[in-house]
Amino acid sequence: MMSLNKTKSWKVLLVSLAAALSFSMLSACSNNNNNKNAADDSSTAYATYKGGTITEKEYDMDTRVMKFLSPQQAQFMELDTFKESILNQQAAFEYQAGKATDEAKKQAEKEADVQLADLKSRLGDTYESSLKEQSLKEDDVHDYMVRVLTVYQDMLLKTTDDEVKTHFETVKGDFTTATLRHVLIGLTGADGKERTKEDALKLANEVKAKLDGGADFAEIAKQYTDDTASKEAGGQLKDVLLGNYVEEFKVAAQTLPLNTVSEPVLTVFGYHILKVESRTEATFDKLTDEQKEAVKSSTTSQKLESFLENDLGPLEIKINLPKSSAAAAESGTNSGTKATEAPGASPAATEAPSASPAATKEAK
Template sequence: MSSNKTKSWKVLLVSLAAAISFSMLAACSSNNNSNTAEDKSAAVATYKGGKITEKEFEMDTRVMKLLSPQQAQYLEIDAFKESILKQEVAFEYLSGKATDAAKKEAEKQADEQVNSIKTGLGETYESTLKEANLTEKDIHSYMLRVLTVYQDMLLKVTDDQVKAEFEKTKGDFTVATLRHVLIGLKDAAGKERTDADALKLAKEVKAKLDGGADFAATAKQYSDDTGSKESGGEIKDTVLSPATYPEEFRKAAQTLPLNKISDPVKTVYGYHVMEVESRTETPFDKLTDEQKGTIKGSLASQALESYLEKDLKSLDVKINLPKSSAAAGAANGGTKPTAAPSAKAPAATEAAQ
C-alpha cells in the first residue's frame, strides 16, 4: 500500500534533478560552453550575466527525455517549456555561485549517477544514448550542474535548522503498528468500483469489526491491499513517512485512539478501516543518519523551490521561445500542466523510475 518504494539517497538525487529542472547541462549557458563560437542559434532566454541558445535548449530537452521519458510529452506545450527554461536559467546562475566543496561533492555524485545509469541500461547503454543523440559527457554534465546547485543548498543547511524542521514534522518519524482493511476503487479482479460502492463496503467492514469480527480474518477476506492482506492487514513497526504513505492514512495513523476501529479513511487508493495497536514517537537524538539526511534534503529542496518562486525574477529573465507546432494541450489528451514540477523531494522520487 506504500505510495512510493523506498529510494536510496543517490537515486533521490537523480529524481530530484529530473523533477526540478529537467534541463541542466554544462552547455546550457553561453558563458560556460566551449563550443559557443560554433553555436549561431538565437537566444531563447537572456538574463543578467548570460543567455541560453535554441541549440543548447534542444540539447537539454534530449537529456530530459532520456532521464524522464514520462514527462517528454509536455515539451510540446509552450507554457511548460517556458517554465523549464526559467528553471534552467536559475540552475545555471546558482551553479556559478556554488562553493568549491559543493562542486567537489557534485563531481563525485555525478560519476556515481552515470555509472548507475550505465549499469541499469546494461548492453543497451550505447544504443540508447545514440538513439537519444546524446553522449555520456552530456549526461554527466547534466548531473554535475544540477547536483552542484543541490549540494550547495545542502551544505548551507545547519544543525539547528534540521532540529527545527524535525519539531514541525516529527510525526513523520513516529513508529506504529496497525491493521487496516483497504476497500479499493478497484476490486481484486481489477474491476472498478464507484466511490459510493467502495464507501458502502468499507462501512460494512467497520460494522463487522465493531461487532467483534476478527480483524485478521476480515482483512484476508475483504482487503484489496496486496502488501498486507495475507498478514491479516498488519503493518508492523512502520515509520509513518510521507514518502511511504498517503497523507490521510498517515495522519489517521498518527492521531487515532489506540485499539479503536476507525471510520473509513479515504485516500487515493480507496477507503481504509484502521486500528492502531501501538505508536511510539522517535526523539531527535534517536534518528538515524539517513533520517537526518532526509530532513536535510527536504530543507535543501525547500530552499531551491523558494529561489525559483521568489528570487528568480531578480535575474530579469526574458524568454523568446519559438512556438510549438503542436496545439497547447494536445499532449496528454488535452490536459496541460498548470505549473512547473515541484522541487519537493517526495514528489520527485517517481521521476527516478
C-alpha cells in the first residue's frame, strides 16, 4: 500500500517498525510489560520517568526485538545517543500505554496476530534462525508488537475527522492521479552493466534532444528506456497515484506542465525524461475508504512523532545509562554516518516507487 509518511528524524527512525511491519509507528514498552516483569527484575534502572522505571533487562529485551525486526539498523543501536533516544521513547510510550483504552488494547491484540503472521510468512525459513540469533522467543516479539500497537491504536482511535482532513491538505499531492510517459536511463543498463552518473546524464540529454526535435516519445522509450515494466507501452504509466513514486519523480510529475518534455530528473535509479499527458488532483471526499484510512494512519504517525519530539518534558525522564566504547562512533568515524543523520531508512521514507502501481520497485 502506498505510504504517506515523510522522512523521520534519525532518532525516531531507529525505533520505527516500518522497516519490518506494514504499519508505521514507534517503539514502546507498556505498563503491562513493566508489571509482568517487576517481580523478577532486579536489574539496574536505566531510566526513570513520572510514575515508572525502565530497567536494564527491559531495555535489553526491546533492543533485541528491534534488531530482529530491523537488522540493518542494529549497528547504530550501539551509539550512546541512540541508546538515550530509545530510552526516552520507551519511557514516553510506557507512560502513554498506561492511559490506553480497553478498545485500543483489544485492537492491538488482533493486529499483532496479523502482523506476526505476515512477518513469519515474509521471513520464511529464516524466521526461527533470526529469532535464535537475538535469543528471542516468538512470544517476545508478539508481546512487543502488542505494546507498540496499544499505543498506536489508542492514538488512532482518538484521531478526529477534522485532524485527518487537515493533514490531507498537506499530503494531497500524493493522491494526484496522472498518466505520463518516461524514459529511464538507469545507473544500471538493460544489459546489466553499471553506468556512471555522468554517462547516464549524457545519454539522457541525448534522449531529450531527440524528443525536443520532434521524435515520437513512445518510440524513443521503446528504444532507450531501462524501465522494462513500461518499455512495451512506450514508457507510459497510466492513471497512477503519484504518491507511489520517489520524491524527485513525484515532484516532477506533479509540477511539469502538461505535454512538456522535462529536463533529466535524477532519482536513485538514474535519470528520467518525463512528459505528463494528464493529471487529476484529488479531493478528500473522492478518496476511497482505504485511502482515507491511509491518511488517518499518516495523521496518527505524525502525532506520535510530534509527541516524541516536543512533549516529553512533563514526563521528567532521567537517564542513567552507562557509557559504551561506541561513543566515539557518534562522530561518524566508525559508521561513516553523522549521528544527526538518518543511518538507515524505512520503506515509508525511501522505498523506491513502482513503475506501475502493482510493482514494488522501479524496473531496471
